[in-house]
Amino acid sequence: MNRETTFDSSDTLIVVDRSRRRRTIIIGAVAAVIILAAAFFLMRGGGDEPAGAGAAGAGQGQVPSVTVVIPGRQSVDRAIAATGTLAARVDMPVGVAGEGGQVARVLVQPGQWVKAGQTLAVIERSVQSQQAQQLAAQVEVARADARLAQNEYERSEALVGRGFVSKADLDRKRAARDAANARVRVAQASLAETRARIGRLDIRAPAAGLVLERNVEPGQVVSGGSGALFRVARGGEMELRAQLSESDLSVINVGSPATVTPVGSTVTTSGAVWQISPVINQQNRQGIARVAVPYNQSLRPGGFASVTIVAGSQQAPLLPESAVLSDDKGNYVYVVGKDNKVERRPVKTGTVTAQGIAIAEGLQGNEMVVLRAGGFLNPGDKVRPQRQQQ
Known part of the structure; x- marks a missing residue:
């Protein structure tokens, strides 16, 4: 018989079918052989590749x-990159041109565009106006005296031929007339001077441009020593004062094109070099190239910016x-x-x-x-x- 009997630890009889165990072992061995054969054929690429092909491919794959x-x-294009500070190309400080006084009104704000001669602030002028009226009255008095002196001279001139007036009296009449006319001109000059002083009480823009700063308020007392009350950028033109090395300064020229990019912005503005420093700083061996750029809202004086200057081309x-x-x-x-x-x-x-x-x-x-x-x-x-x- 193909059965085997045995006992376990509890003296229980166990019957084992030896033919079934043999069959299970044979089936497992056949499955293992099939798996190994399949793996062998897969590694050889299905058995269709020549024997030397694998070695040649391996050798070729080692060369990348x-x-x-x-x-x-x-x-x-030969480009020179640098950094620098933005500023107004022509920064015009505007202060008190006359004798000053108390500010009555301020008419502009920073960031506002103004025309040449436009009034920026007005100083109180009541006292000067009264002086002007007084001088205008003195001009009228002087003109009346001049007319009277002219009439007296003309009558004396008509009577001198008839012997009623001597030539000496006629000369005195002529001198009195000339003196009266001179007093008219003096009074007129005094009036014109006062009116000019009154006109200078208005603080005006010397040229058209952009107001950068306002340093005055209504009620403030100002004079010639008060400093700049306004700062105006002429025409709104800006510039970048780029710090360049000595070697870079030697290859750029006035008119070299450039692009300026403020820090923190992606907006670029085209410009050109308009002035190159004639001296070099002995401490850092650098000079300044001033790049002129048109007005752009992103360009603010005092800000920091980068610049790329095109200094010719090269092969x-x-x-x-x-x-x-x-x-x-x-x-x-x-x-x-x-x-x-x-x-x-x-x-x-x-x-x-x-x-x-x-x-x-x-x-x-x-x-x-x-x-x-x-x-x-x-x-x-x-x-x-x-x-x-x-």
Whole structure:
């Protein structure tokens, strides 16, 4: 019989069918063989690949493929980046031109546009007005005296031929007439002076522009020593006073185009260099280039801004940012050289444009430069270059 009897720990009889156990073992072994055979065929690719193909593919896969570019040489604008402070191109302080007094009215506010000669503030003038009226009356008195002196002279002149008036009396009449006319002119001049003083009590804009500051309030007593009561930017024109190194100042010219971007803003304003400092600061070896820009609401005097000045153009290789690497030794690129081996090439970068980075030194433009994955390479590595036209 194919049965086996045994007892467990509690003396219970257990009957085991040995044929069923043998069949289970055989089925498990066959399943394991089938699984191993399937895995073997899958690893060989179904058994259709030649015997040497696998070894060749493995050897080829150890050489990485890299994308390279031959940049050539392009015309690139030479741009100089700098920072500086915004200011009014012509900042006009406006104060008291006359004798001053108590401010009666202030007619403008900061940020307001004004015309040339427009009244900014009015000073109380009641006393000066009374003086003007008094002088106007004195002019009338002097004119009346002059008319009387003229009439007396004319009558004396008619009688001198008939012997009723001597020539000496006629000369005195002529002198009295001339003196009366002179007193009229003196009175008129005094009146004109007073009226001019009254006119100077109005604080006026010397030119059209934008009001930047107002430092006066109604009721305030001002005089010639009160300082600037208003500040006006002539024409609203602004400028950026950029700090540039000595070498950068030597390559820019008056009229060089520039773009100004205030800090914290994405708005750029086009302008041009209108003045270059004739001296260099001996402490920091820098000078100032003044960039004129038209009025823009984002440009506020006293603010900080960056500027890019175009100082001509140059022929240079242009590479994407992914091709230029850097470490503690400086900037460099990987060049595919002889036998497709990677070489490290130190470079000096130039202008950064929307198209890429200009290489000022280190490349001629006819090299095969690794475009991407340079960070995973080492000098001397062998690669398979795949050229990409830039």
